[in-house]
Amino acid sequence: MSGEKRMNRRSFLRGSLGAAGGMAAVAAALTPLKDLDLSEMTVENFLQKHYKEMTPEEIDQVIERVSKEVEERFDVRPELKDVKPMDGVEFTYLLNLGRCIGCRKCVHACVAENNQSRSPEIQYIRVLEMPRGSVNLEHSNHYYGDKKVPKKDHFYMPVQCHQCDNPPCVKVCPVEATWKEKDGIVVIDYDWCIGCRYCEAACPYWARRFNFAEPEIPKKDLNPKMGYLSNRPRHKGVMEKCHFCLHRTREGKLPACLEVCPVGARKFGNINDPNSDVVQILKTKRIFILKQEVGTKPRFFYYFDEDYGFGD
Amino acid sequence: MAPEQRESSAVGRSDSKPLNYGSGAWFLGPLFLLVAVWFFLGMKGPKLPETKMRLINKAAISTAPRRKMIAVQPPKIHINGFDRTCNDCHNSFKSETPKLKGRLQHQEITLEHAINKTCYSCHDKKDRNYLVSLEGKKIEYPAVVQLCAQCHVRVHKDWVKGSHGRSNGYWDSSKGPRKQLKCTQCHDPHQPRHPAMDPLKPLPGPHTLRMGDPGETEAHESEDVLYLLKKRGSRGRKHNAEKEEKR
Numbered sequence: 001m002s003g004e005k006r007m008n009r010r011s012f013l014r015g016s017l018g019a020a021g022g023m024a025a026v027a028a029a030l031t032p033l034k035d036l037d038l039s040e041m042t043v044e045n046f047l048q049k050h051y052k053e054m055t056p057e058e059i060d061q062v063i064e065r066v067s068k069e070v071e072e073r074f075d076v077r078p079e080l081k082d083v084k085p086m087d088g089v090e091f092t093y094l095l096n097l098g099r100c101i102g103c104r105k106c107v108h109a110c111v112a113e114n115n116q117s118r119s120p121e122i123q124y125i126r127v128l129e130m131p132r133g134s135v136n137l138e139h140s141n142h143y144y145g146d147k148k149v150p151k152k153d154h155f156y157m158p159v160q161c162h163q164c165d166n167p168p169c170v171k172v173c174p175v176e177a178t179w180k181e182k183d184g185i186v187v188i189d190y191d192w193c194i195g196c197r198y199c200e201a202a203c204p205y206w207a208r209r210f211n212f213a214e215p216e217i218p219k220k221d222l223n224p225k226m227g228y229l230s231n232r233p234r235h236k237g238v239m240e241k242c243h244f245c246l247h248r249t250r251e252g253k254l255p256a257c258l259e260v261c262p263v264g265a266r267k268f269g270n271i272n273d274p275n276s277d278v279v280q281i282l283k284t285k286r287i288f289i290l291k292q293e294v295g296t297k298p299r300f301f302y303y304f305d306e307d308y309g310f311g312d
Numbered sequence: 313m314a315p316e317q318r319e320s321s322a323v324g325r326s327d328s329k330p331l332n333y334g335s336g337a338w339f340l341g342p343l344f345l346l347v348a349v350w351f352f353l354g355m356k357g358p359k360l361p362e363t364k365m366r367l368i369n370k371a372a373i374s375t376a377p378r379r380k381m382i383a384v385q386p387p388k389i390h391i392n393g394f395d396r397t398c399n400d401c402h403n404s405f406k407s408e409t410p411k412l413k414g415r416l417q418h419q420e421i422t423l424e425h426a427i428n429k430t431c432y433s434c435h436d437k438k439d440r441n442y443l444v445s446l447e448g449k450k451i452e453y454p455a456v457v458q459l460c461a462q463c464h465v466r467v468h469k470d471w472v473k474g475s476h477g478r479s480n481g482y483w484d485s486s487k488g489p490r491k492q493l494k495c496t497q498c499h500d501p502h503q504p505r506h507p508a509m510d511p512l513k514p515l516p517g518p519h520t521l522r523m524g525d526p527g528e529t530e531a532h533e534s535e536d537v538l539y540l541l542k543k544r545g546s547r548g549r550k551h552n553a554e555k556e557e558k559r
Binding site: 086096101102103104105107108109111112118119121123127142143144145146147148149150216218221249251252253254258259260261262263264266267268269270276277278280281284285303305306 | 368374
């Protein structure tokens with residue numbers, strides 16, 4: 001629809017580089033462009049169309065090119081797919097705050113599943129430790145290194161991308177490298193991202209991560225089951241974030257973070273299915289939204305079980 | 313050099329003094345050039361910590377449940393080096409007064425479960441291969457949920473709904489199986505409180521994880537949270553409020 005208005009990545013680069021030549025201040029503001037390593041761009045990569053404009057054949061070609069790149073870089077032939085949203089499915093994620101004990105298994109399972117950089121380390125999920133009483137992020141700590149969790153009189157709040165229905169990160173992207181899909185997942189095309197980091201600044205949940213350096217993953221630890229818009233390996237200079245494990249969830253599976261949760265605090269499902277657990281929980285439990293006042297309409301909720309009395 | 317000159321005249325104007333291009337302001341051009349160079353040099357981005365490659369501990373993120381429950385009937389346990397059913401031993405002697413201390417067998421079991429003060433509130437006295445209900449009916453080991461549900465009515469309801477406990481596999485049952493964990497895959501029936509755990513490591517520092525200023529934001533309980541559901545005409549929380557009134 002915004003075919004003409006859509007700023008194309010190349011014209012954006014040209015325009016801003018010109019300005020940068022002129023004024024030092026502008027140049028400083030465009031710092032991230034320097035991190036964009038043009039030497040790594042191949043001709044095909046540079047001429048690639050926007051994801052949403054590609055025909056199925058063109059996507060196949062891109063999948064083939066990316067697979068080759070991954071194979072060269074990691075000596076592993078990936079099972080790379082472009083997994084599309086399922087019809088009639090919209091996802092939602094619920095987290096039981098009364099259960100989470102802050103063990104960070106979800107954080108690490110996510111890194112393993114989604115091929116995040118091990119050096120420098122990137123993690124999508126951040127677990128906040130807070131004193132009991134109120135949910136006040138001002139008193140939160142996400143570097144806690146206690147011997148045992150849960151710590152007395154503390155509770156834990158994992159935060160990851162909330163896949164907002166009204167996503168500010170998408171609005172600020174100058175090149176439309178990030179967008180919301182029909183199942184509610186906000187995705188990033190790493191081939192299209194220019195690393196300006198506007199989305200990172202716009203996100204009220206600090207959910208987006210930037211590759212400041214070339215990400216390193218031991219070859220044997222690479223997860224070869226990959227999605228084009230999800231966990232294929234990234235390069236230096238692009239953004240990434242949680243995508244509800246779309247290469248799993250769009251094939252009916254549960255997200256990796258949920259599968260390892262030892263206390264069963266994580267719930268995931270299709271909000272269009274009235275019999276799903278997530279809908280049952282949404283209807284009957286006390287639900288909390290983090291930073292509701294910013295109005296981004298997240299798809300990620302927190303909830304509590306009722307206090308069970310004796311004889312529960 | 314046009315930009316630098318534009319800049320310098322702007323500085324002059326903000327001083328609101330008449331400018332003398334010929335003498336005093338000659339150094340402004342080179343100065344701004346220096347500033348420009350400085351900006352460019354500063355453009356490398358933040359310094360990254362020297363990190364060693366930290367590998368993922370595969371065992372720590374296994375999807376296996378915390379406990380292995382007895383999932384066969386008759387129940388088999390590995391005891392004194394053999395696989396035996398309970399009755400392999402218990403049929404050969406009668407013991408109907410359970411010792412909570414100084415037991416000759418099963419010494420590793422400590423019972424700390426509220427009103428369950430004897431072994432027989434769960435184990436059948438006569439037929440040790442079965443669990444037993446409060447009314448004395450036999451319960452098979454794989455059906456242990458029935459045993460717990462008698463007393464933990466509301467937790468059990470939540471478990472059925474999917475709010476308590478965990479399911480693994482597929483959320484979409486048309487695509488593959490979904491395995492719901494049973495009570496004893498997380499709770500030891502004899503000491504049911506969930507034990508504390510060692511947490512895995514956080515990131516080494518704020519470098520790769522911009523924290524932002526958390527400010528005074530709080531999470532609020534929301535009356536309006538069900539916008540996603542409301543779109544589809546669900547009664548949502550109102551339903552809950554009605555329930556509250558009835559109580």
